[in-house]
Amino acid sequence: xxxxxxxxxxxxxxxxxxxxxxxxxxxxxxxxxxxxxxxxxxxxxxxxxxxxxxxxxxxxxxxxxxxxxxxxxxxxxxxxxxxxxxxxxxxxxxxxxxxxxxxxxxxxxxxxxxxxxxxxxxxxxxxxxxxxxxxxxxxxxxxxxxxxxxxxxxxxxxxxxxxxxxxxxxxxxxxxxxxxxxxxxxxxxxxxxxxxxxxxxxxxxxxxxxxxxxxxxxxxxxxxxxxxxxxxxxxxxxxxxxxxxxxxxxxxxxxxxxxxxxxxxxxxxxxxxxxxxxxxxxxxxxxxxxxxxxxxxxxxxxxxxxxxxxxxxxxxxxxxxxxxxxxxxxxxxxxxxxxxxxxxxxxxxxxxxxxxxxxxxxxxxxxxxxxxxxxxxxxxxxxxxxxxxxxxxxxxxxxxxxxxxxxxxx
Amino acid sequence: xxxxxxxxxxxxxxxxxxxxxxxxxxxxxxxxxxxxxxxxxxxxxxxxxxxxxxxxxxxxxxxxxxxxxxxxxxxxxxxxxxxxxxxxxxxxxxxxxxxxxxxxxxxxxxxxxxxxxxxxxxxxxxxxxxxxxxxxxxxxxxxxxxxxxxxxxxxxxxxxxxxxxxxxxxxxxxxxxxxxxxxxxxxxxxxxxxxxxxxxxxxxxxxxxxxxxxxxxxxxxxxxxxxxxxxxxxxxxxxxxxxxxxxxxxxxxxxxxxxxxxxxxxxxxxxxxxxxxxxxxxxxxxxxxxxxxxxxxxxxxxxxxxxxxxxxxxxxxxxxxxxxxxxxxxxxxxxxxxxxxxxxxxxxxxxxxxxxxxxxxxxxxxxxxxxxxxxxxxxxxxxxxxxxxxxxxxxxxxxxxxxxx
Numbered sequence: 001x002x003x004x005x006x007x008x009x010x011x012x013x014x015x016x017x018x019x020x021x022x023x024x025x026x027x028x029x030x031x032x033x034x035x036x037x038x039x040x041x042x043x044x045x046x047x048x049x050x051x052x053x054x055x056x057x058x059x060x061x062x063x064x065x066x067x068x069x070x071x072x073x074x075x076x077x078x079x080x081x082x083x084x085x086x087x088x089x090x091x092x093x094x095x096x097x098x099x100x101x102x103x104x105x106x107x108x109x110x111x112x113x114x115x116x117x118x119x120x121x122x123x124x125x126x127x128x129x130x131x132x133x134x135x136x137x138x139x140x141x142x143x144x145x146x147x148x149x150x151x152x153x154x155x156x157x158x159x160x161x162x163x164x165x166x167x168x169x170x171x172x173x174x175x176x177x178x179x180x181x182x183x184x185x186x187x188x189x190x191x192x193x194x195x196x197x198x199x200x201x202x203x204x205x206x207x208x209x210x211x212x213x214x215x216x217x218x219x220x221x222x223x224x225x226x227x228x229x230x231x232x233x234x235x236x237x238x239x240x241x242x243x244x245x246x247x248x249x250x251x252x253x254x255x256x257x258x259x260x261x262x263x264x265x266x267x268x269x270x271x272x273x274x275x276x277x278x279x280x281x282x283x284x285x286x287x288x289x290x291x292x293x294x295x296x297x298x299x300x301x302x303x304x305x306x307x308x309x310x311x312x313x314x315x316x317x318x319x320x321x322x323x324x325x326x327x328x329x330x331x332x333x334x335x336x337x338x339x340x341x342x343x344x345x346x347x348x349x350x351x352x353x354x355x356x357x358x359x360x361x362x363x364x365x366x367x368x369x370x371x372x373x374x375x376x377x378x379x380x381x382x383x384x385x386x387x388x389x390x391x392x393x394x395x396x397x398x399x400x401x402x403x404x405x406x407x408x409x410x
Numbered sequence: 411x412x413x414x415x416x417x418x419x420x421x422x423x424x425x426x427x428x429x430x431x432x433x434x435x436x437x438x439x440x441x442x443x444x445x446x447x448x449x450x451x452x453x454x455x456x457x458x459x460x461x462x463x464x465x466x467x468x469x470x471x472x473x474x475x476x477x478x479x480x481x482x483x484x485x486x487x488x489x490x491x492x493x494x495x496x497x498x499x500x501x502x503x504x505x506x507x508x509x510x511x512x513x514x515x516x517x518x519x520x521x522x523x524x525x526x527x528x529x530x531x532x533x534x535x536x537x538x539x540x541x542x543x544x545x546x547x548x549x550x551x552x553x554x555x556x557x558x559x560x561x562x563x564x565x566x567x568x569x570x571x572x573x574x575x576x577x578x579x580x581x582x583x584x585x586x587x588x589x590x591x592x593x594x595x596x597x598x599x600x601x602x603x604x605x606x607x608x609x610x611x612x613x614x615x616x617x618x619x620x621x622x623x624x625x626x627x628x629x630x631x632x633x634x635x636x637x638x639x640x641x642x643x644x645x646x647x648x649x650x651x652x653x654x655x656x657x658x659x660x661x662x663x664x665x666x667x668x669x670x671x672x673x674x675x676x677x678x679x680x681x682x683x684x685x686x687x688x689x690x691x692x693x694x695x696x697x698x699x700x701x702x703x704x705x706x707x708x709x710x711x712x713x714x715x716x717x718x719x720x721x722x723x724x725x726x727x728x729x730x731x732x733x734x735x736x737x738x739x740x741x742x743x744x745x746x747x748x749x750x751x752x753x754x755x756x757x758x759x760x761x762x763x764x765x766x767x768x769x770x771x772x773x774x775x776x777x778x779x780x781x782x783x784x785x786x787x788x789x790x791x792x793x794x795x796x797x798x799x800x801x802x803x804x805x806x807x808x809x810x811x812x813x814x815x
Contacts, residue, residue, distance in 0.1 A: 250662060262683075265440070271673030307440050
């Protein structure tokens with residue numbers, strides 16, 4: 001299949017869908033709230049009321065849609081072993097630099113393909129002395145405008161297969177990956193199955209990895225025992241502990257009973273809004289969300305091809321219903337691995353642990369930012385990607401013939 | 411503030427019924443994986459069938475009329491630091507004047523109507539068994555009781571409210587029956603008012619903190635020898651499975667109840683699925699009819715404070731998941747009866763019931779699940795009669811009220 005067989009795609013929500021949304025918003029029944037609850041019990045009522053009112057009257061989906069459609073989007077059928085064909089939606093922006101580095105950007109939950117939006121100009125069309133990238137950002141199966149799997153058991157291996165096949169179908173035999181949240185895990189699995197052969201490097205903004213065991217990583221194990229945690233690492237562990245005890249109820253439910261929760265998210269715009277908005281606020285670092293920004297984000301979920309319930313299943317499938325950790329089957333590979341550390345990220349393990357996933361050659365510490373790094377701090381993340389894969393960087397030239405520079409600059 | 415028992419009838423407004431009807435008309439269902447059955451949560455086919463029934467066949471007014479056959483009241487109960495909360499309750503006295511006053515407390519996602527089948531059994535007069543005067547409230551935030559408006563309404567506040575309700579009704583001394591959170595609150599009531607007012611109590615979900623070496627050395631040793639004790643292992647592994655797989659709702663409700671609340675308040679099918687999952691999974695082959703399920707859910711949908719208020723109890727009891735449900739309570743010597751039902755998902759090894767209190771009565775059944783009073787009213791009534799009747803371990807715990815004519 002050649003890159004020329006790309007099927008252009010434009011988001012085009014049906015008028016009936018918009019009408020249904022409007023009618024539902026009009027009938028919203030709000031709950032009560034405890035006095036001065038603020039964020040203690042979840043999303044404040046005042047925020048929800050304001051956002052629902054805006055969603056109903058004021059937010060202009062067609063305007064958003066037009067802006068989204070300024071991005072070069074496509075779909076193509078990807079055959080997945082045992083699961084038939086899935087129609088996958090993706091953004092594909094090529095750089096003018098012919099030998100730009102092919103980069104696959106993978107989102108997570110409750111993220112989506114638009115998280116790549118601010119990175120695109122920086123990566124594809126940056127200054128000549130910086131490396132350039134051909135960027136592919138897919139909607140994961142079950143998210144955005146990709147089809148969802150129809151059968152049970154579509155898990156990490158399958159997500160990796162889709163990612164790899166997509167890149168190959170675009171003519172990118174070798175490529176690098178950038179991801180956070182599920183994008184981090186999926187990148188790990190793409191590495192596990194396709195390292196060296198196809199995937200040749202990755203940068204994660206999600207510093208989570210299993211602790212080293214003495215059996216598998218004796219040197220790291222000992223290193224962990226004798227190395228005291230840095231102040232940043234201690235803070236990170238605190239944040240993680242906090243997240244685990246107070247902020248991970250959603251993931252427990254999604255990993256065990258996604259369908260039960262799915263009825264709420266499919267049927268109630270206010271319910272879906274609250275469920276996602278909570279993460280947009282609590283996982284970011286003082287990011288000033290505009291109401292329309294939030295509503296556009298949630299609308300992508302509301303109008304998603306498979307519906308919002310489908311997106312939850314990744315938690316159950318990839319952990320086998322909490323029987324195992326999501327990264328349990330990631331194997332260490334020697335392709336260059338880089339980490340970008342943002343202080344408000346929800347999961348942050350000691351840096352020694354991160355070496356159980358791959359050969360860490362690049363680490364970048366930031367003073368601000370949280371979970372949605374590409375959206376909150378695109379400049380910083382783009383800079384990390386450039387430094388890792390650009391001239392003089394530890395990932396320079398990993399894709400043979402595509403070093404990221406125009407002729408005369410390489 | 412009304413300090414008298416105002417008779418109450420459930421009377422959902424036409425506007426509320428109309429809003430529900432409109433929402434059901436606009437319902438948007440999710441997709442579902444092929445062959446998912448119950449593996450991912452409530453099956454789509456069940457929700458579609460129930461939704462259709464709710465829209466076209468279920469008659470709320472008929473259900474409402476049946477509910478109103480039970481003697482219901484409201485009264486204001488003053489709770490320290492919270493002011494007066496208007497509490498809704500069923501109060502049925504037996505014809506036996508010296509019947510034993512019994513407080514029946516529901517849990518989540520239960521409600522006051524869980525008492526409906528056991529009520530006639532407990533209040534019935536007979537020479538063969540004791541009778542009870544039964545009080546079955548809607549917990550604050552549930553059914554037709556007001557919800558607290560301030561944060562921090564935790565275990566001892568619920569206990570205070572329940573206790574004061576009994577005092578208000580003239581029952582200085584009383585007994586108590588509960589399962590689910592009704593059991594948890596029983597622990598608090600026993601701690602705060604045990605012996606002086608709460609003379610004995612019964613639980614159909616005997617559950618407490620696991621033993622530690624310091625608090626319960628013998629049981630702790632039992633825990634250590636577990637690999638060699640097959641029955642114990644099996645019981646604990648069933649409990650662990652529930653802990654791992656069935657606790658999503660708990661984690662969400664104990665940490666971000668408000669976020670969940672927007673869905674439960676706004677989507678009838680969202681609320682239906684959230685609760686029906688428990689109704690289906692926690693029972694022992696109970697043949698739920700669609701009408702029964704929809705009536706149950708409707709009580710939540712039409713509840714006075716709305717469906718988001720009730721889930722807060724998990725947050726308040728656990729301090730936002732900072733600790734377990736039993737914070738600040740200890741073992742008490744108040745006589746305790748326990749009944750083990752095979753379908754109860756929250757099961758600990760039977761010997762651990764002694765961690766809760768002074769077990770004077772124990773009963774094991776071969777049928778019945780989590781909603782014991784609703785599924786097996788005869789069995790539960792029989793247990794209470796045995797426990798409190800002549801020759802029973804809690805006979806005459808309340809002087810002058812032995813339950814017989």
